[in-house]
Amino acid sequence: MTIRYPNGHAYRAPATKEHPHFSSAYTNYGKRGMSLEEALNESNVYYETQGLAVVHKKPTPIRIVKVDYPKRSAAVIKEAYFSTASTTDYNGVYRGHYLDFDAKETRNKTAFPLKNFHQHQIDHLRACTAQGGICFAIIKFVAHDEIYLYPAQELFTFWDAQVAGGRKSIPYDEIQDHGVLITPQIQPLIPYLKAVDQLLN
Numbered sequence: 358m359t360i361r362y363p364n365g366h367a368y369r370a371p372a373t374k375e376h377p378h379f380s381s382a383y384t385n386y387g388k389r390g391m392s393l394e395e396a397l398n399e400s401n402v403y404y405e406t407q408g409l410a411v412v413h414k415k416p417t418p419i420r421i422v423k424v425d426y427p428k429r430s431a432a433v434i435k436e437a438y439f440s441t442a443s444t445t446d447y448n449g450v451y452r453g454h455y456l457d458f459d460a461k462e463t464r465n466k467t468a469f470p471l472k473n474f475h476q477h478q479i480d481h482l483r484a485c486t487a488q489g490g491i492c493f494a495i496i497k498f499v500a501h502d503e504i505y506l507y508p509a510q511e512l513f514t515f516w517d518a519q520v521a522g523g524r525k526s527i528p529y530d531e532i533q534d535h536g537v538l539i540t541p542q543i544q545p546l547i548p549y550l551k552a553v554d555q556l557l558n
Contacts, residue, residue: 391546393462393497393504397447400545404451410550412449412456444481451550454557455490457482466500468526471519479516482509491556495539495549496532505536506552 391399394414404410424432445459459482461473474494482492492509507527515527537552 393460393495393547394446396541396546397460397495397549400547400549401447401449403545404550410449410451410456412447412451414447415444445478451491451553452557455485455488456492456553457485457490458493458495460495460497462497462499464499465526466498466529468528469496469498469532470526471516472525474512474516479513483513486510491553493553493556495547496536498529498532501529504539504541504547505532506539506549506556507532507536508556511535 398414401410401412401414404412426432445457447460448455448457450456459474459478461469463469463473486492486509494507494509494512495504496507497504511531512527515523515531519525537555539547539549539552542548
């Protein structure tokens with residue numbers, strides 16, 4: 358199947374392992390081979406069934422332009438377009454607060470490359486923050502086997518510095534100092550709401 362952007366260019370998955378949807382396996386707890394995104398999805402199911410929060414992964418908006426019908430009972434999508442630029446991965450409500458965040462992984466040992474974010478995602482996080490939303494990134498350093506909640510306000514500082522000609526990454530030490538370490542467990546797999554509690558407090 359061919360998926361195209363609104364400008365008509367064909368979508369190609371990045372070869373880099375920095376891309377959040379083609380990342381390394383999450384293997385600390387739960388199912389072997391689970392990605393960070395899959396572990397977050399399962400964590401969100403747990404939170405909702407326990408009545409703690411309602412958080413969902415946002416669907417990617419796609420416009421279908423070509424469909425084949427090899428059988429009357431089946432349809433195969435042959436070509437589609439991203440109808441709009443996606444924003445962040447997740448949003449929802451927790452303790453009366455709106456949450457909006459993205460999940461990213463990196464194999465870099467010393468820094469988180471800002472190329473993992475796009476301007477429209479930063480703009481979206483800024484807009485949500487301005488309305489009082491709790492916004493952040495969940496970042497996994499694969500080499501260190503560590504996951505952090507990193508507040509959007511800290512991310513904005515480095516993004517703006519990059520735009521002004523500064524460094525194009527956030528140092529690992531900075532994320533250690535200003536992020537909140539999330540320790541995986543059995544249920545939920547990624548207890549990120551404990552880190553959100555620290556932001557709220």
